[in-house]
Amino acid sequence: MPELPEVETIVRRLRKDLIGRKIESADLLWDRTLVTPKPAHFKKNIVGQSIDSVKRRAKYIVLPLSVDTLIIHLRMSGDILIRKDGEAIHKHDRLILHLSDGHYLAFSNMRKFGRVWFTPNPEDVLGKLGPEPLSDDFTAETLYKRLKNHKRQLKPLLLDQHFLAGMGNIYTDEALHLADLHPLSKSDLIRWKQAEILWRSIRKVLEEGIRQNGASIDWIYRGGDFQNYLHVYGRKDEPCFKCGTPIQKTMVGQRGTHFCPQCQKF
DNA sequence: ACGAGCGCCTGTCGGC
DNA sequence: TGCCGACAGGCGCTCG
CATH class of the missing domain: 1.10.8.50 (Helicase, Ruva Protein; domain 3)
Known part of the structure; x- marks a missing residue:
């Protein structure tokens, strides 16, 4: 689904909904979604971290948290939805983050190609990317x-x-x-x-x-x-x-x- | 270094 | 109607 403009659109929307929210718990519905770390470590350590900002690098959605960074790549069929607590999860939801404001974030990903990283070192994931095409230094x-x-x-x-x-x-x-x-x-x-x-x-x-x-x-x-x-x-x-x-x-x-x-x- | 082929997945569409 | 292959906004791997 998403290339740079679609990811940028999603990021701009998420910015309104996510900044300052705290993550209260995480449900991993398809284990292979998470590249790193192990699911148990992820679910334990993401709890209590708040979302400081919402950024984009290439086609990656980058969420700097209070301690670590959550990075999401939607690949072919991914999307991010924000729903109210109590609304049923959907068939293709692969990761749920319960937020402190009565909503939850759903990473929907029909074809299961999408990937998520939770890491203290975002450069491990993003470090080898080429130039950002809309940046000033890409001439x-x-x-x-x-x-x-x-x-x-x-x-x-x-x-x-x-x-x-x-x-x-x-x-x-x-x-x-x-x-x-x-x-x-x-x-x-x-x-x-x-x-x-x-x-x-x-x-x-x-x-x-x-x-x-x-x-x-x-x-x-x-x-x-x-x-x-x-x-x-x-x-x-x-x-x-x-x-x-x-x-x-x-x-x-x-x-x-x-x-x-x-x-x-x- | 480069390019082809394949795997990963689920769903839809077109042809027979 | 039903089946079956092709194809889908991505990317990492192997092989020659």
Whole structure:
């Protein structure tokens, strides 16, 4: 489900509900959700810690607590819901945190790919991530230099969280189309001008995604509207908005990949 | 270093 | 209608 704009949307909502709340108890409903520590240690030590802030790093939700840090990755099908005490838990809830204000936090995760870390050292989890695409120090020059450091297909490289942290399948397809770049183009062959346009395109699709509160696709609806602004993703066989050529769908790095064969030449 | 293939999971959709 | 494979917003692993 979530890429950077969807996670940012969730984080902004959680900020209103969670800051200052104390965690009174935790129920782990699917043990493999928790990467570290052991469930018993987790359930014992999280009790009594309060939530100091709600942050995002790439696609990770980061909750600095009074002592440790709780980190959540939603992967494909995760979401975070806040419900009132007494409301029934849902079928796909994997972790419940009971809060001090009469609500509980539910980590819903149908496909069970999502993961949670509870650690005193958040850098162990987040330390190897690439640059944050919307931060001030991610410049067009930065992107250009990093592209030149690899000889890789553009799309898998943009999806590599060590290269750039936060892009996912939808926003990568959209950014490459906006920049008129083929998903299989080799990164070291990108010219400066193209890199600058790609940099601007990445920022633009992410910012617009956040402005629209993310994309709501399939059965999971969270109120975002970016699905109405997609130019290639999910538009196989429909005309390119720039040139009218039917959008093609192929597989690149085992991911469905949408592009315009006219605008995005190899 | 790079890319392909697979595993992890549950659910939906399209084709036969 | 029912079955069955393909596919889904992610990522870590192995292998060549």
